[in-house]
């Protein structure tokens with residue numbers, strides 16, 4: 001079975017308090033971004049052990065700790081699964097705040113569920129996904145949600161951005177999620193996120209923000225430079241996604257995302273939400 005794990009964007013992100021488990025409570029709206037990896041699961045040939053192979057962007061870390069492998073092991077602990085042949089083609093940049101690794105893990109759970117007819121409900125898949133990472137559960141339902149708690153509890157959020165042109169710029173900078181969280185002091189948000197996002201998109205520039213952006217920009221000024229370029233090119237709204245370092249711009253629906261020149265080494269995705 002072949003699946004295409006997509007990335008996500010965060011529309012606003014407020015880190016509200018430190019939790020007793022050491023994680024932070026947050027509020028954010030997650031939306032799917034159709035920038036995808038490819039993941040395949042097949043039963044292993046007779047006599048072969050479970051394997052995971054890669055193509056595309058190199059992924060830091062040992063293959064045994066890759067989230068696709070961990071997704072298989074998690075299900076194999078509870079269900080009688082045969083050895084499998086896994087392959088991941090990586091296209092979504094890593095350490096970008098686009099949730100690429102989390103999406104691979106969630107899509108691996110969904111693909112193994114279908115391939116081996118485990119008949120797990122979406123709720124059960126979400127609870128497995130939560131064990132692999134805070135962001136993972138989002139990719140089970142994979143539609144716009146208001147996320148809270150550790151970023152793993154969701155309320156439906158009706159926001160139809162389909163067809164909105166987007167430009168996502170990865171300035172070749174890997175920011176570790178744990179490092180980014182350590183730089184933010186939790187606080188009460190200045191604006192109610194869901195209310196702000198119900199207003200027209202041109203108002204979001206004043207009312208919708210990402211707490212990581214304020215904390216990381218003094219350390220990585222390139223983030224502000226990319227954002228300024230996106231606004232200068234006509235973005236209606238621009239922001240850091242998640243804990244960075246990808247910065248996105250959303251453009252008017254009847255326009256195309258502009259073609260801009262970026263320094264060598266940057267990776268750019270352009271398309272419609």
Ligand SMILES: C[C@@](CO)(OP(=O)(O)O)[C@H](O)COP(=O)(O)OP(=O)(O)OC[C@H]1O[C@@H](n2ccc(N)nc2=O)[C@H](O)[C@@H]1O
Nearest residue numbers: 023024097098099133134135150151177178181242243244
């Ligand atoms: C910041 C966000 C926003 O959507 O996305 P990314 O920038 O990673 O895409 C997420 O909260 C990232 O979730 P995820 O990448 O799954 O993080 P995890 O593996 O669960 O945790 C990595 C580390 O981040 C910190 N962490 C994560 C989530 C959270 N609510 N509070 C935290 O303090 C912890 O230090 C943890 O050890």
Ligand SMILES: Nc1ncnc2c1ncn2[C@@H]1O[C@H](COP(=O)(O)OP(=O)(O)O)[C@@H](O)[C@H]1O
Nearest residue numbers: 061066067094095096097098099100101102104
């Ligand atoms: N399948 C995977 N794809 C990407 N990263 C992975 C994967 N499995 C494990 N990782 C680890 O997760 C870390 C963060 O991954 P990623 O989800 O791409 O970034 P972000 O948290 O910024 O959205 C990487 O440093 C990498 O070591």
